[in-house]
Amino acid sequence: xxxxxxxxxxxxxxxxxxxxxxxxxxxxxxxxxxxxxxxxxxxxxxxxxxxxxxxxxxxxxxxxxxxxxxxxxxxxxxxxxxxxxxxxxxxxxxxxxxxxxxxxxxxxxxxxxxxxxxxxxxxxxxxxxxxxxxxxxxxxxxxxxxxxxxxxxxxxxxxxxxxxxxxxxxxxxxxxxxxxxxxxxxxxxxxxxxxxxxxxxxxxxxxxxxxxxxxxxxxxxxxxxxxxxxxxxxxxxxxxxxxxxxxxxxxxxxxxxxxxxxxxxxxxxxxxxxxxxxxxxxxxxxxxxxxxxxxxxxxxxxxxxxxxxxxxxxxxxxxxxxxxxxxxxxxxxxxxxxxxxxxxxxxxxxxxxxxxxxxxxxxxxxxxxxxxxxxxxxxxxxxxxxxxxxxxxxxxxxxxxxxxxxxxxxxxxxxxxxxxxxxxxxxxxxxxxxxxxxxxxxxxxxxxxxxxxxxxxxxxxxxxxxxxx
Amino acid sequence: xxxxxxxxxxxxxxxxxxxxxxxxxxxxxxxxxxxxxxxxxxxxxxxxxxxxxxxxxxxxxxxxxxxxxxxxxxxxxxxxxxxxxxxxxxxxxxxxxxxxxxxxxxxxxxxxxxxxxxxxxxxxxxxxxxxxxxxxxxxxxxxxxxxxxxxxxxxxxxxxxxxxxxxxxxxxxxxxxxxxxxxxxxxxxxxxxxxxxxxxxxxxxxxxxxxxxxxxxxxxxxxxxxxxxxxxxxxxxxxxxxxxxxxxxxxxxxxxxxxxxxxxxxxxxxxxxxxxxxxxxxxxxxxxxxxxxxxxxxxxxxxxxxxxxxxxxxxxxxxxxxxxxxxxxxxxxxx
Numbered sequence: 001x002x003x004x005x006x007x008x009x010x011x012x013x014x015x016x017x018x019x020x021x022x023x024x025x026x027x028x029x030x031x032x033x034x035x036x037x038x039x040x041x042x043x044x045x046x047x048x049x050x051x052x053x054x055x056x057x058x059x060x061x062x063x064x065x066x067x068x069x070x071x072x073x074x075x076x077x078x079x080x081x082x083x084x085x086x087x088x089x090x091x092x093x094x095x096x097x098x099x100x101x102x103x104x105x106x107x108x109x110x111x112x113x114x115x116x117x118x119x120x121x122x123x124x125x126x127x128x129x130x131x132x133x134x135x136x137x138x139x140x141x142x143x144x145x146x147x148x149x150x151x152x153x154x155x156x157x158x159x160x161x162x163x164x165x166x167x168x169x170x171x172x173x174x175x176x177x178x179x180x181x182x183x184x185x186x187x188x189x190x191x192x193x194x195x196x197x198x199x200x201x202x203x204x205x206x207x208x209x210x211x212x213x214x215x216x217x218x219x220x221x222x223x224x225x226x227x228x229x230x231x232x233x234x235x236x237x238x239x240x241x242x243x244x245x246x247x248x249x250x251x252x253x254x255x256x257x258x259x260x261x262x263x264x265x266x267x268x269x270x271x272x273x274x275x276x277x278x279x280x281x282x283x284x285x286x287x288x289x290x291x292x293x294x295x296x297x298x299x300x301x302x303x304x305x306x307x308x309x310x311x312x313x314x315x316x317x318x319x320x321x322x323x324x325x326x327x328x329x330x331x332x333x334x335x336x337x338x339x340x341x342x343x344x345x346x347x348x349x350x351x352x353x354x355x356x357x358x359x360x361x362x363x364x365x366x367x368x369x370x371x372x373x374x375x376x377x378x379x380x381x382x383x384x385x386x387x388x389x390x391x392x393x394x395x396x397x398x399x400x401x402x403x404x405x406x407x408x409x410x411x412x413x414x415x416x417x418x419x420x421x422x423x424x425x426x427x428x429x430x431x432x433x434x435x436x437x438x439x440x441x442x443x444x445x446x447x448x449x450x451x452x453x454x455x456x457x458x459x460x461x462x463x464x465x466x467x468x469x
Numbered sequence: 470x471x472x473x474x475x476x477x478x479x480x481x482x483x484x485x486x487x488x489x490x491x492x493x494x495x496x497x498x499x500x501x502x503x504x505x506x507x508x509x510x511x512x513x514x515x516x517x518x519x520x521x522x523x524x525x526x527x528x529x530x531x532x533x534x535x536x537x538x539x540x541x542x543x544x545x546x547x548x549x550x551x552x553x554x555x556x557x558x559x560x561x562x563x564x565x566x567x568x569x570x571x572x573x574x575x576x577x578x579x580x581x582x583x584x585x586x587x588x589x590x591x592x593x594x595x596x597x598x599x600x601x602x603x604x605x606x607x608x609x610x611x612x613x614x615x616x617x618x619x620x621x622x623x624x625x626x627x628x629x630x631x632x633x634x635x636x637x638x639x640x641x642x643x644x645x646x647x648x649x650x651x652x653x654x655x656x657x658x659x660x661x662x663x664x665x666x667x668x669x670x671x672x673x674x675x676x677x678x679x680x681x682x683x684x685x686x687x688x689x690x691x692x693x694x695x696x697x698x699x700x701x702x703x704x705x706x707x708x709x710x711x712x713x714x715x716x717x718x719x720x721x722x723x724x725x726x727x728x729x730x731x732x733x734x735x736x737x738x739x740x741x742x743x744x745x746x747x748x749x750x751x752x753x754x755x756x757x758x759x760x761x762x763x764x765x766x767x768x769x770x771x772x773x774x775x776x777x778x779x780x781x782x783x784x785x786x787x788x789x790x791x792x793x794x795x796x797x798x799x800x801x802x803x804x
Contacts, residue, residue, distance in 0.1 A: 053565050055585060057606045059646040060625060061664050070664075072606060072646065076569075080527065080543070083485040083503040083776075083792075112686055 004119035006090050007078075008195055009104050011145045012126035013097035013135055017155040019043060021126055021187035021194070022094055028191050032089040037077055040096045050088075052077055056096060058103055067400045067425040069103040070110050082117055090195070091118065098141050101148035102404065102425055108200075109427045122199030125149035125179075126187060129160045129168050136171065143372040146172055147404045147448045149179045150199030151189075158185040170361065177374035178407060178446050202420050203433055217283065218290035219334040223356030224271065224279045228328035230349030233303065235264070235342050236318035264344070265294045265336040267309040268323070274330050279358050282332035287378065290334075297321060305331060314342060330357075372404075375454045377445040381465035382413035388464040392421075392428065395460065400426035402452070408445035411436070413466050474756050474767030477786060477798040478515030482508055486777045486790035488531040492538070493577060495783025497552055499538055500796055501528030507540055508796075509552045512781055515798055519555030523548055529569050535577030537593060541568040547582040549595050559595025563587070570609060574616030575654075579632070581619050583607040588621050590632060599635035603628055609650025609661065613673065622647035622661050627671065629659075641671050641678065648687060654740075655697035658713060662688035668702055668711070679719055681711055686732065694759050695740045699724075701759070706732050708747050710759060726757050728765050737778035737787075744801070746787055748775025754789040756801065767802075771795065 012018045018040075026034060026049050035050045044051055054073040061068030074093065081088060095104060101123055108120035125145045127135075132154075135142035146152060152172055157165060165183065172181060180197070182189045267289045271278040285307075294311035297303065299319035303310055305326075312321060323346075325331060335344065338361065346354040388410065396403065403425065410419040421430030443465075447457060484504035491498045491512055498512045505528055507521040524542025532539045538552040547568045549558040566585025573580050579598065580591045586606055590599040605624030612619055618638060619630045627641040627650065645665035652659050660670040667682040668691065688704035698714045707727035711718035726747070733749035743759035744766075754775050755765040773792040780787050785801045 055566070055606060059664050061645050072608070076567075080503075080529070080567075083487060083527070085484050085503065 004117060005088060006121040006196065007093060007108065007118050008090070008121050009093045009095065009101065009123045010126065011095050011097075011099060011101055011104075011123060011149070012153075013128065013131075013139075013142060013145075014040065016097070016126045016128040017153070017184075017187040018094055018126050021124070021153065021155075021189070022092060024187060024189075025092065025191060025194065029090070029195070033086065034090050034092060035081055035088045037074065037091065037093045039073075039099065040094060056099055065401070066100075066102055067106070067427075068110070070107040070114075071103045074104065074107050075111055075114060078114060078118060097145075100141065100144055102144070105148065105200075105424045106427060109424060109429070120200045121195065122150035122197035123148050124151045124153065124194050124197075126153045126155050127172070128156050129154050129165060129183075130156055132168050133171060136175070143175060143450075144404060146175045146179075147372045149176055150197050151180045151182065151194055152176065153187060153189050153194075154181060154183045155187050156185065157183045173374075175372050175374065176448055177376055178405075178448070200422065200424075202422060202429065202431055217287060217362040219265075219267070219283075219286060219336055220362055221338045221359065222279060222283050222286070222332055222334045222362065223339070223359035224274060224282070224330060224332050225346060225354060225356050226274070226329070227323060227325050227331045227346075227354070228349065229323070229325050231323045231325075231354055232347050233312075233321040233323060233333075233344065234319070234347055235312065235314050235321070235344050236316065262313070262315045263311055264314055264342050265290070265309050265311045267307075267334045268303060268305045269307075269332050269334070270305045270325075271330045271332050274357055276358065278330065279332060279360060283334065283360070283362070286332070286334045372448070372450050373452060375447045375449075375452045375457055377447075377458050377461050378442060379458075379462065379465065380442050381411070383410045383419075383443060383464055384466050385412050385419075388412075388461075391460050391464050395457070396423065396426045396428060399449070399452075403447055403449035405448045406446065408443070409433075410443050410445075411441040472767035472769075473802045474754070474769055474787065474799040475802060476769075477513070477800045479798070480508070480510060480515055480517060480796045482506075482790065482794040482796055484794055485792055486794060486796065487528050488540075489777040489779040489788050489790055489796075490531040490533055490538070491779050491781045491786075491788065492533045492552070493535060493782060495781045495786075497538075498779065498781070498786075498788055498798070499531050499533075499552055500777070500790060501531045501540060502794065503527045505542060505544075507531065507538075507550070507552075509538075509555065510796075512786060512798075513784055519552065521550060521552070521555065521557070523550075529567060530571045532571040532573055532580070533577070534573045534580060534593065539571050539573065539580050539582070541571050541582060541584075543567045545584060547571060547580070547584075547591075549580070549591075549593075559591075561589070561591055561595055561597070563589070566606075570607060572610040572612055572619070574612050574632075575614060576616060579616065581610055581612070583610050583621060586623065588619065588630075590619070590635075599630075599632065601628070601630045601635060601637075608646075608648055611650050611652035611659065613652055614654060614656025620650055620652055620659050622650035627659055627661065639676065641676060643669050643678065645669075648689060649691055651691040651693055651700070653693045653697035653700070653713070654695060657697060658700075660691050660693075660700055662691055662702065662704070666704065668700070668704075670700075681718055681723070684709070689734065690736050692736045692738045692745075694738050694743055694745075696743075699743075699759050701736050701738060701745055703733055703736060708733055708736065708745070708757070710745075724759075724761060726755075726765070727763075728755055728768070729753060735775060735778050737780055739780045740782045744780065746778040746780065746789065748778055748789055750774040752791065754778070754797070756787060756799075767799075769797065769799070771797065 057072040059072040294309040417432040484502040488501040505524040507523040509519040526543035530541040547561040568584035570583040588601040603623035609622040647661040666684040684704040707725040710724035730751040745757040756767040771791040
């Protein structure tokens, strides 16, 4: 691995700030010999780098199957670079805004010669915070560039408001839950966050930020409250203001989704203290709670903290649900949809509004997300290796076109070490890695792609788990 | 085993050798390197006659016409040289793309060059006769036996152009990207290595295609025997040689020349005799008879990977160069 020359791929639409980032890398890495392969004419202001222009040239294996395509221009140019006496420390490939990152990545896994000499370190995608949502809506290339990335630079942050940034960031997270996301102005990202990211390095698959491991939550919102018995939850619109209540921009994507307005699933979990950590740990716990079958609750019936979620009947205009807690304290309420969609609120025993001390929006795995999205699976249990490999090859052979990237860490039955894997389309690579030791064993898988069926993937993986004897 | 390869002379080049070519009269051997220089030697004695500053960023190809040497490079140009005098004759203009392929007509009077998606036809003085545009990058170039038709592998197609008016004569389609092109010296067969790990070929006339598969790797290099009856290819641990004599190669078993410790990457066939040179990352340079026989006729172990090979078409000499820039010449003592 160490003797291979690292390759970093920069993608992003024209004008997003790719060339700025490239120049920044070149000027800060002046000790290194860097070759730049450019598919787009940019102004590279550094003399010492060798800059090679090339057309993006797709080599196809079999009647245009995307999983079998590689980039011929890269193979040719990188092959020639190896012949030079002055070897390079690093290769940067800058693609055009219209480039599909799939063939670029596959070049380093499917072509024997490239695989032997080069190591794809990571895909860095630069996006323009102001125009990204627009691009994502009408460009498959933009979606793919975000989906494939190991690192996403949310650039030109100075041109948009904090609220807009949050909206963009949530959208980006919905597509790619495993990339490192960095907000930048003038592409000023720390170099170490962009180079040597080990995006395709199996042993670094473990460094997935835990926040992203369950990237899709079965709930959209969580709020941390101090609750005492006698409080109640109120749902339904009062008065006539519900047609013009304020919607955050983030909800623009929600139109058209077919959730049941007559019902809402939620969970209430106790937490030991207030604070962000408490909220996050409750969210993690709630992922498991939401996996349980919810119990129906008619208006007027009481809600208690439980690992079983409640499905509230909201068919009436207005519904009250008393909250019973064993003791006054901190609780986290997690709701399937954002509370404002159901005009949900909490009231203190005296009828005054009870507001959350802390709240957070989550990217919910909507069934209507027919576009590019991430599916994260986290389950306890022991994986049966033969069932898993059978399932995985079936998934990749039938959906490999639509699955851009996959990664995972598995607890394989009878093994002391973590099994890590990752793939690009149909190409997959896996091996045993660090021992579990005293760490809590679990399985984490992330798929990024198009038309992914979260439930089917989750069920499929569940079937690979050994039943407790 | 007495080796049929006997050291004749050696010379040092300045960088990684990318191309070797001996002149048609057998008097000169030219070597191009990754530094962009072309070295011209006396083919028999090994004296360095000229060092040409050919291409700013590396030489990608060399080919001899009836009088002149053509070179192609990463500077986006092809050039014509009077190599005997060490003089540049013409710089053939191109666009920014690397010029990767050169093919003289069999009579050596007209030169085709290709870089990116463009192929061009030049006369001996460097005047452009035609320009051809392919829908994809050109990965190989070849003339039919008499030089009237020029074929280019581009993407998953072979485009066949008429030299006389620059028109497209026909397009031959395959489903997978074609990596190279070699038109047999007798003009009967266009063969291409394909990314799907096969050799795909078309028979001129009916233009029906067929393919020979079963390769472990991409058949990156194809070369025809001088009589056009055999096609030698890389892509396996052994060199695979298909026979096109009689009805073959369909349904036939190829000759498999196995002696390299690692898959060979460069091949050269003798323009007249049934002889083959092979070399690769295992540092060995082997001489084979194409008439069969399981063992090479001769071998030498070089100091680094063998990167370029050539036969002298007249004198009984063979040449090989290694990645360290050492050029070796051998007398061939063949039966």
